[in-house]
Amino acid sequence: MAVKLAAYDPQTIETKWYAFWEENGYFAARRDPSKKPHVIVMPPPNVTGRLHMGHALQDTVQDALTRLRRMQGYEALWMPGKDHAGIATQNVVERALKAAEGKSRHDLGREAFVEKCWEWVGEYGNIILDQKRRLGDSCDWGRERFTFDDAYVKAVQHVFVKLYDAGLIYRGEYLINWCPVDMTALSDEEVDNVERDGFLWYIRYPLEDGSGHLTIATTRPETMLGDAAIAVHPEDERYAHLIGKNAILPLLNRPIPIIADEYVKREFGAGALKVTPAHDKNDFEIGQKHGLECIGIMNLDATINAMGGPYAGLDRFVARERIVADLEALGLLDKTEPHKLTVPISSRSKAVIEPLISRQWFVRMKPLADPAVEAVRSGKVTFYPKRWENEYYRWLENIRDWCISRQLWWGHRIPVWYYPDAQGAIDESRPFLVSVEQPEPGMLQDEDVLDTWFSSWLWPFATLGWPQEKESIKQDLAYFYPGQVLVSGYDILFFWIARMIMAGQYFMGDIPYRDIFITGMIKDKQGRWMSKSLGNGIDPLEMIEQYGADAVRFSLTVLCAQGQDIKLDPTKFEMGRNFANKIWNAFNVFGQFMDEGVAYRRTRRFEDLELVERWMLTRLNQTIVEVNEDIDRYRLNDAITKIYTLFWGDFCDWYLELIKPAPGQAVAAETIALAVEIYEKLLQLLHPFMPFITEDLWWRLRTREAGDACISSAWPVSNPAEIDPSAVEALGLMQALISGIRNVKNEYNVSPGKEIEAILNLPAGANGLQQTMEANKRYFERLAKVKDLKVGVGQAKPKASASVVVGANEVYIPLAGMIDLSIERDRLNKEIAQKEQYVQAVLKKLGNESFVARAPAEVVQGERDKASQAEDELGRLRANLADLG
């Protein structure tokens, strides 16, 4: 204290205060019946993850909400953790293994490979959580969970068993999405349909009786190896005579029936469809209907199998080329047309998905989806912004069963047990048992693991210890569940957000959170997704190092408008850095005059405060109300913008400028006391968004008890007794007049530092105002360098002076010798022209009879007031112009 602060340096304060908070337990949440809980579960990042801008944005939001509610007296729990991320982690470890030892996972074997994964997680898995600490995340690290914790694994298996017992999980052979690169089945959600340029090949199938041929069209000729039929439309006269006959499958020379099915579109292609039940969703259904054979022609790595005859062993795309060439050589290729088609792509490996028939485990979704729809419809769960509800309904109402088994090694083993056969392999002829524990010695567990999302959909309650029966866990669940709000991007709306609502209702009997705040996604400057391959990512840690965590958080909050994607450019963080610098330096204005050990407390009554002080408190109290409303509606950008304007525009630009001492003078202790009080509240308002700088400055304001930290201080409450509209009015007038005087000086090229004379002419009857202006004329001195302002009613305008008109008030500035009449005439003419245009617009409105008749009375009156004030000002401007001669 009493010393000017060193230059603002984010790095030093950030490490210091994070350690302080964490070590002193400020982030910890415990059951406290006297407080209301406020819970946010952090979307658990993948153990393979590194902090990206999306995390930075969402964490900033979650942390701001958590810190704010904590200050408001809630028991605020932000639950952190990490996700084992099945495929992602397995891939990363496989690559590392290849690079380090040149081995594949098969070289190691399952057990050793999983061991390697654990090693990898031990070494790198916490990186992202440490990066989150750099951002300032105030989560309760003591409760950190991992989807692979022993207890969590048990919860996942428990859920599987319960759903199986309820008939909501089943095993079956269906056409599923197979990724030939990752060698696993995938859910529909993990597949992206992308449009690609391809071809439509027209292929002749000779008729068995030698009477000619039938032409079909296909985009995937290699699948013809598995054809089981040709289908035509039952009412298609062209082909009616062929129904029931056989065609010969070219290349393999296998007879296949020609069948009729209404699915066939007569106008598409050749009007005849090859049916490959084992490799196409629609064909599968047609096959079922007509009892066709499913001829699988592909191996799991997407090479052709023995069923493909001469093409066996070839990759599917090589086989395609070969087949087209062979057909052409045989004269069986009618034509080739360019064709746009949608191709299924694995969202993870980007490989083309093959629809394959495979035995997998599925969750019956309809019974789970219906209550999830109802939860939102009934208003128990609310989306911010609202529009995401439509997307949510659309998905749930058309939901399909969820394929949850994955042919991976890194994941939760499926809790299904089989008897071994004589060779020690699974004996499929005997029934399996579904159980968390091994039911009988020697039984073999299912080889497959579960979809990662099958564990994360339990996150809101499994992290609290569910389904363990311990008393403390039950109490925690009762207290902390359900949570208040989930903050996430829309990219995982179906994967995770919707499924958590299903699981919460099914297993806990209640929704997992009341609000869902969907943030926009971070894009690059040109609006493209940030990706490694494009190299257009912005690293939040680099930004934190360059600008400071508070600056990064501030800028992200400002940019985070309701659900809009954010086109980010690193220079945006300058906004936050500049503001942090401003906050830091503002302290010096009064801080440098503070004396060590003095407890600065306000002693003056509100009524006895100076005008600018009453004005500042009024602005503060008004802003608190607005900010609270904004935050309740998740409009954090509005809230932070208002605090920013309050701090920079009101506090720094006007309040601090006016309490500054004259050169060589000190600031009065009572002035400091109020400045400390206001600054302290501003720091609190800023704290949820910019925790580090505010905590640091907080401790410089007063001697504080241990534990009296900004993070745990009580959120400011608006005091209605300290709102003074007359102060706002008076200071508002002064602001306008001072700006006007500065403008005059500027136009005349009078240096801002040069002292001038001025006369303030008030309208008749403005006695109170006259007193206020008289009493505070030093504001004009201070901010516009007006030497001894003359204030009065009916003051005459000196010859050859410039004038400023604000409402019925005028300031005359005699600029003897300096005044150039033509400059002043131009200035006044310009202002008159502007004002005339305005008056005209308002009068036109008032001249409209139906406006006067139909608009609400107060709106009409408002327009009348505007007109008369503007006309009055116009009159004064004209008079001043005429006066120039």
Add this chain to the structure above:
RNA sequence: GGGUCCUUAGCUCAGUUGGUUAGAGCGCUACGUUGACAUCGUAGAGGUCGGUGGUUCGAAUCCACUAGGACCCACCA
């Protein structure tokens, strides 16, 4: 094929239930090293809110159509 969102100042974007002289940051122009801050201050320029039509006393805001862009979903071979 269905659906959602975006188009507002040179740039990036706010603008809540229709009534504001349409705002912010950056950039631009002029001036300014007055004891917090040049990561700053003061003053200023800059917009017929993509287009057309409609509803209304009144539209950036509501409706319809339309142009351009982004995204989601969908089994047309």
